[in-house]
Amino acid sequence: MSASPEDTKAFNETWKEPSGFPGGLATVDNIRIGVRYMATAFSFFLIAGVFALLMRIQLAVPDNHFLGPVDYNRLFTMHGTTMMYLFAVPFMEGLAAVFLPFMLGTRELAYPRLTALSYWVYLFSGLTFFSGYLFDMVADVGWFAYTPLSAPAFATSGIDFWLVGLGAAELAGIAAGAELTVSILKLRAPGMSLAKMPLFAWAWLVTAVMIVFAFTTLFVATVLLESDHALGTHFFSDAKGGNHLLWQHLFWFFGHPEVYIIFLPATGIVSMIVGTFSRRLHGYTLIVVGILVTGFLSFGLWVHHMYTTGLPELSLYFFASASLVIALASGTQIFAWLSSLWGTQPKLLAPLLFVLGFMFIFVLGGLTGVMLAIVPFDVQVHDTFFLVAHFHYVLIGGAVFPMMAAVHYWAPKISGRMLSERLGKWSFWLTFLGFNFTFFPMHIMGLLGMPRRVYTYRADLGIDGLNLAVTIAAFVMAAGFLLIAFNVIWSLRYGAVAEKNPWGGDSLEWSLLVATQVLFPRLPVVNSRHPLWNANEPQEPELERLVETLDHRPADWRATVLVNAITGKPEALVRLSTWSYMPFVTSIGIMLVTIATIARLYLLVAAGVVVTVAGLICWLWPDPAETERMQRETLPQETGLPIFTTGAKSLPWLGMLFLMAVFGWSLATLFYSYFYLRLYAPHWPLDGLPLPELLGPALIYGSLLIGAIAAVCAWHRFGRSKIRSQIGFAASLVVGIVFLGLRWADAWYLEVSPRANAYGSIFHMLGWAMDAIVLTGVGLSAAALARSISVTQDWERILAAQVQIVAHYWIFSAASAVLVYAVLYLSPYLI
């Protein structure tokens, strides 16, 4: 039985996205946004590639004056920063946004408007970052911006564009990470358990969680450094009790996982392509474990970038050991792929060629990684071209080659046309040979003592021939990448029309003809790791009946099935948001904040905050007509799946969980910073300041416990007495406002200002972080109160998730307050 024509028509109308220029600003379609992500990221890649070529021209001959040291410093900074922040991760995120819903058998990502916001913020942050060129204020501190070089005492004004531009890009990344995690765990085809999930989704599940924690750490670090610049704090100035090494700790706690955030999605791509071309995939479980282990271990390696900084010797060897263990996890995956390909005589078409190129290059990069994990060797080659060679082998081999494989493999699914195989092979050989002749000699140059980040070298060092060869090879590699871009553009018009499944793939994206407007009007049922190869296996009749009932339904509001994270059994029908201009408006507000921060126009910062908050309110306020349609919906009776849900069955609650995780991790990062500064301070508090008073702040911070109790009471009373619930919301709202007033009054009369010394800086920063947490709680309580007043019928069902969110959030706020109080006020008495 198929859907009725009326349902089909209404369904298509409901999922229709606006077209044209203004419509393009409002679309939330994952495919359009994902393609934009990839196109924008590739544009940044080309720009950063040109920067690399300019540097190679400079280094082609000794004592060259094509570029001066200032331009060279700016170029390597912009090249590295662009590649790491604006190309590699966003390109992978775009790929995920397009293909994860396809592969998971769902209709959209979990938070479509968040996807749109994430893209706009990413685009604007990239433009802000590059706009430094308009004012001749370009960062020149390298992609990791070490303090004290990037601190106020030494940095040029370009550092503001670097910090603020990238801070916004990190927000975009965190949003994407939360979005993808929830989508993968909860929005899958009925029957698709975790153990049946495609490996691309597994790789992205681990990566997305890593993004949330790694990017949050960097975000906090950039806030601290920017506040040193803009507000005059002293987190990184040693003269005022700060510590320049703190930046390296925070940066590399992000920076090392960042490498794997780029690499892990690439392993997902490789697993999918190897599986398709060899018609089998060995070691599914081993690969999953490899991904998990790599993801975790990557957070425990940050000190291996800091061997030469004078840390206690013992601690270095902990990280050296962990660095060696990670080779096990990566090696497991390589062996699984080789074993899968062994003896299958796969066709050496362009996607597989790029995958084989990846394996060759990445294994070499991995081996030099093992060498660099060994402390004495790392100390010897630190900051030489050996390191440049190593990380390009890991990042270009480990990520860019799989990306190019993905472009050749999946382009037909987006455009409906095949890329030229001949051009694909030419581009592979150009990039592969060009890459190896560019970067392999750099190992030797590094061992011979050529330092990185020095704009020229003397003729008598004996490295001029190698440098010239490297420059020529770099141009060959660039020609290869340009040929790929040409191939993509050419194929849009002249490429052969693609079949539904041109490679014979096993995953669900190949069950649809091309990227259509609505994915899966009839949801698929999955009972195998290879749903297309095992399509004839018997399905669970109960799930079959469910997807039949849901065929082109619900027709007048957007929804899909939410499943149990582990088993893949359907648990609820969840609403997905429709197109809206508000993500674009909100991103404009965020950009106003960033640009005004760089310009130090603080009134404009306030205006940006107002636009952002207004955009968010309009975005999140539910459409009453849509709520009414959901109330009328008969599918809960027909399928047994609820619509209005709470807890882990509710997308808003899951989103709130991530917000709390981000706030919580930010606090943890600040606590670490506090104790790190404390460790190296001769006295604490600094400069002979008295120990903090205990009683007054205890009452202020303790007041949040009352707010939490009020919100929890509102939650428990909910369903029995609306008015009592409203009193609970109002009480938590008032407590939050009182807390903010009292805390600011207390901070005003403190003997130490944020500008006095590092103690004052971290003390006030933790207070501001607490303010941000409470302010969010106040907003949530106000929204719950307003909604409970505006909804008159069926409010027990409609508002259940919102009430639960408010209660859980206030519990989180109170717990945060206890911890902040313990660190700021109690710990100075104890240690």
Next chain:
Amino acid sequence: MKPSHATSASPFAIWFGLLGGAFAWFLQLLLIYSIAEFGCESPLKDYAMFGIGAVAWLSLAVSAGMFLVALLATGVAYGNVRKKGPDDGSTSLARAGYIANGTFMIAIIVEAVPIFYYLNRC
């Protein structure tokens, strides 16, 4: 259809069986790093018992504790495999847990080895 939550083991047991070793390893690394970094800069480095410094004792104790947590996670994963229930993917995750926890137990041991070279110094 009825909403289903049925898994052969509890969700906590499934996640702990899969990721318990990973969290144990992460905690071990953070704690022994903190003990080394903070302990070696504080008076703690001057304390010793049976000729072994306090920093080493603490690091070894933390490593042993976290190894036991990882072992416990492996035990939970073993229990999940043995539970009879529908084929809902939890058994595969439990088997993955064996390998993951085993790898992290190796990592915990490997990271504890340097402590023996620094029993009296930092």
